[in-house]
Amino acid sequence: MFQAANSQPPLRIPSNIAWTDDTITAASSGDVVRGLVIARRCMRCHGQEGFSSDPLVPNLAAMDKLAMWKELNDFRDGKRKSPLMQTVAAELEPRDYADLAAYYAMLPTYPDSQDPRSFPQPPPPSAHTAEAARLISGGDGQRGIPPCQACHGPIGHKNGAPSLITQNGRYIQEELEEFSKGNRANDINMPMRTIASLLSEDEKQGVAAYYGAGLGNLPAGASAMGK
Numbered sequence: 001m002f003q004a005a006n007s008q009p010p011l012r013i014p015s016n017i018a019w020t021d022d023t024i025t026a027a028s029s030g031d032v033v034r035g036l037v038i039a040r041r042c043m044r045c046h047g048q049e050g051f052s053s054d055p056l057v058p059n060l061a062a063m064d065k066l067a068m069w070k071e072l073n074d075f076r077d078g079k080r081k082s083p084l085m086q087t088v089a090a091e092l093e094p095r096d097y098a099d100l101a102a103y104y105a106m107l108p109t110y111p112d113s114q115d116p117r118s119f120p121q122p123p124p125p126s127a128h129t130a131e132a133a134r135l136i137s138g139g140d141g142q143r144g145i146p147p148c149q150a151c152h153g154p155i156g157h158k159n160g161a162p163s164l165i166t167q168n169g170r171y172i173q174e175e176l177e178e179f180s181k182g183n184r185a186n187d188i189n190m191p192m193r194t195i196a197s198l199l200s201e202d203e204k205q206g207v208a209a210y211y212g213a214g215l216g217n218l219p220a221g222a223s224a225m226g227k
Contacts, residue, residue, distance in 0.1 A: 012185060013079070014079060014185055014186045014187060014189075014190070015073075015074050015077075015079050015186045015188055016074075016077050016079065017070050017073055017188070019066075019160075024066065026069075027065055027066045027069035027070070027097075027098055027101060028065055028066070028098070029098055029102075030065070030095075030097075030098030030099040030100070030101050030102030030103070031098075031099045031102060032099075032102045032103050032106055034096075034099040035096075035099035035100045035102050035104070036103050038092070038096050038100055039103050039104070042060070042088075042100070045057050045084075046058070046059070046060050047115050047116070048114045049061060049108075049112045049114050049117075050062070050104055050107040051112075051115040051116075051117035051118075051119060052117070052118065052168065053116040053118055055118040055119075055121060055168040055169065055171060056168070056170050056171055057171065058167060058168065058171050059117070059119055059166055059167055059168055059171075060104040060107075061104060061107040061108065061166060062104070062105065062106075062107060062108070062109045062157070062163055062166065063101070063104050063105060063163050064105065064157070064158070064159055064160060064161060064163055065101040065102060065105045066101075066159065066160045067160060067161055067162045067163070068097075068100065068101040068104060068105070069098055069101045071162075072089050072092070072097040072100070072101075073089075073094075073097060074186040075088070075089035076090055076092075079185075079186040080184060081183070081184070109166045119166055119167070119168055119212065119214065120212060120213050120214035121168070121169050121170070121209070121213055122213065124205075124206055124209035124210060124213065128202070128205070128206040128209065129206070129210060129215070131202075131203065131206055132203070132206035132209070132210035133210065133215075135148060135199075135203060135206075135207055136148040136149055136207060136216070137149060140198075144198065145195055145199070146195070148164075148207065151191065155216065155217050155218070156211060156216030156217060164216050165211075165216045165217050166217075167211055167212065168212055169208040169209045169210075169211060169212015169213065170208070172207070172211055172212060173204055173205055173208035173209075176192075176196045176199065176207070176208060177196075177204065179192040179193050179195075179196035179197075180193070180196035180197045180199070180204070
C-alpha cells in the first residue's frame with residue numbers, strides 16, 4: 001500500500017509528565033536514606049559523590065529533584081533514549097525515582113576525597129568565554145535565542161531545571177547536539193530543540209565549555225565581562 005501524499009507523521013509526545021500538584025508532590029517527597037541505598041547501583045557511572053570521572057557522563061550532585069525525577073520517568077517511558085538508562089529506569093520502582101532525586105539533590109558540590117571528578121575542565125579561550133557569557137546572560141534577540149539563565153538560573157541552578165553549575169562540558173555539548181538534531185526530544189514545548197538548532201557549532205562548544213569550566217557559578221557571566 002502507498003502512503004497518502006498528504007499524510008502527516010505521527011504526533012510525538014515529548015514526555016508523559018504533567019506538572020500537577022500531585023506530580024510535584026511525588027517528585028519532592030523522596031526518602032534520602034533510601035535513595036542512598038538505591039544510588040549504590042549508580043555509582044559506577046555517576047561517581048560515589050555524584051561526580052563522574054567520565055566527562056561524557058552527567059554529574060548528579062545537587063541536581064534539582066524535579067528535573068531528575070522527570071528524566072528517570074522519561075527514560076522509563078522511552079521518551080528519552082538511552083539503552084543503559086532505559087534499562088536502569090525500568091528496573092526501579094516509581095517511588096525509587098523520588099528517593100534517588102532526594103539523595104542526589106542533597107549531595108554537596110565541593111570536592112571530596114572519594115570523587116575522581118573530571119569537573120571542572122580547562123576554561124575556553126577568552127574570546128569564546130565572552131561570547132558564551134553573552135548568550136548565557138543575554139541571549140540573542142535577533143535570532144530569537146533567550147538567555148540560558150532564563151531557564152537554568154543566573155548561577156546555573158533553578159528549581160525545575162537541570163542544574164548546570166557543576167555539569168561536565170562535554171556532556172552538555174553532546175546533549176546540545178542531540179537536541180539540535182532532534183534525537184533528544186523530551187523537552188516539553190521544544191525549548192531546547194529550538195534553541196540548540198539556532199546555535200552554531202562554535203556557540204554550542206563555547207557554552208558547554210563555559211559551564212564545564214565552572215564559570216556558571218558566577219552571575220550573569222561576570223567572569224567574562226570584567227565585573
